[in-house]
Amino acid sequence: MGKTYHFIFIMLACTLACGRADNSPAQPPPGPQTRSGNLHPAFSLDREDLAALTAELPPPMREAILENPRDFLDLMSRLMREPEGLLVLVDKSHPLPEGWEPQDLKKLSDYPLLRLSRQNLLLRAIVLPDLLDMAREAQKDGITLLVSSTYRSAAYQKTVYERNVREMGQQTADRESAWPRHSQHQLGTVIDFGSINDDFTGTPMQRWLDANAWKYGFSLSFPEGREELTGYRYESWHFRYIGRSAAEMARRFFGDIQQIMLEYLHLHIQKFAAAEI
Numbered sequence: 001m002g003k004t005y006h007f008i009f010i011m012l013a014c015t016l017a018c019g020r021a022d023n024s025p026a027q028p029p030p031g032p033q034t035r036s037g038n039l040h041p042a043f044s045l046d047r048e049d050l051a052a053l054t055a056e057l058p059p060p061m062r063e064a065i066l067e068n069p070r071d072f073l074d075l076m077s078r079l080m081r082e083p084e085g086l087l088v089l090v091d092k093s094h095p096l097p098e099g100w101e102p103q104d105l106k107k108l109s110d111y112p113l114l115r116l117s118r119q120n121l122l123l124r125a126i127v128l129p130d131l132l133d134m135a136r137e138a139q140k141d142g143i144t145l146l147v148s149s150t151y152r153s154a155a156y157q158k159t160v161y162e163r164n165v166r167e168m169g170q171q172t173a174d175r176e177s178a179w180p181r182h183s184q185h186q187l188g189t190v191i192d193f194g195s196i197n198d199d200f201t202g203t204p205m206q207r208w209l210d211a212n213a214w215k216y217g218f219s220l221s222f223p224e225g226r227e228e229l230t231g232y233r234y235e236s237w238h239f240r241y242i243g244r245s246a247a248e249m250a251r252r253f254f255g256d257i258q259q260i261m262l263e264y265l266h267l268h269i270q271k272f273a274a275a276e277i
């Protein structure tokens with residue numbers, strides 16, 4: 001029954017669209033690869049293609065995508081143009097390549113607007129415009145964001161992990177800190193805010209970030225109750241910059257669970273790229 005309605009709706013929408021096109025000679029003719037059932041002008045994907053590309057997602061996420069394919073593909077088209085490294089999957093089973101280092105690190109102490117807990121903090125240049133924007137907006141709401149930890153080299157991550165193993169034992173250290181080359185911090189696009197511990201949860205700064213960080217392209221990496229999925233316990237202070245389009249996509253279509261979206265993109269983004277018109 002539902003399918004029949006969809007079919008009728010698509011036919012009706014097509015008739016209306018075709019009728020409009022006939023009356024507007026300025027409209028360019030469809031490109032050679034455009035098919036009548038395409039869900040978005042930038043992709044040669046019809047409903048069946050998108051259903052196949054989302055088949056293994058949890059049902060609520062899949063349904064959200066199939067109910068709003070145009071918005072989803074709009075965001076996909078935009079995030080495919082993000083600078084390299086913003087969406088790379090780094091977790092306990094996906095290490096960064098040996099010797100991988102970001103090339104555009106900037107000293108945060110050069111930006112007086114930012115409040116820093118240490119002077120030697122570095123982030124990739126591509127994060128700065130949105131970070132400064134976010135700090136300015138937070139300030140208007142009476143919140144001064146405190147940036148506490150950012151880029152860590154693989155060598156430094158090794159010392160952090162080894163110290164944690166010595167102090168808390170391996171099992172706890174594995175929940176709290178990453179192995180070298182497996183840390184998002186090595187990307188140079190991650191910020192730990194505030195006190196970097198559970199005391200941060202529920203503070204005005206944390207609540208502001210929770211509500212607003214996504215608007216500036218920042219996404220919480222290790223949400224509450226998702227340890228089995230992410231490999232890490234809840235870290236209310238750890239935000240990864242993934243760009244505004246990806247942060248919006250995570251929120252609208254992936255239940256704001258960065259890990260599921262990044263795994264999804266890791267597996268499928270090339271298929272979307274191949275379907276671009």
Ligand SMILES: [Zn+2]
Nearest residue numbers: 185191192238
């Ligand atoms: Zn962190």
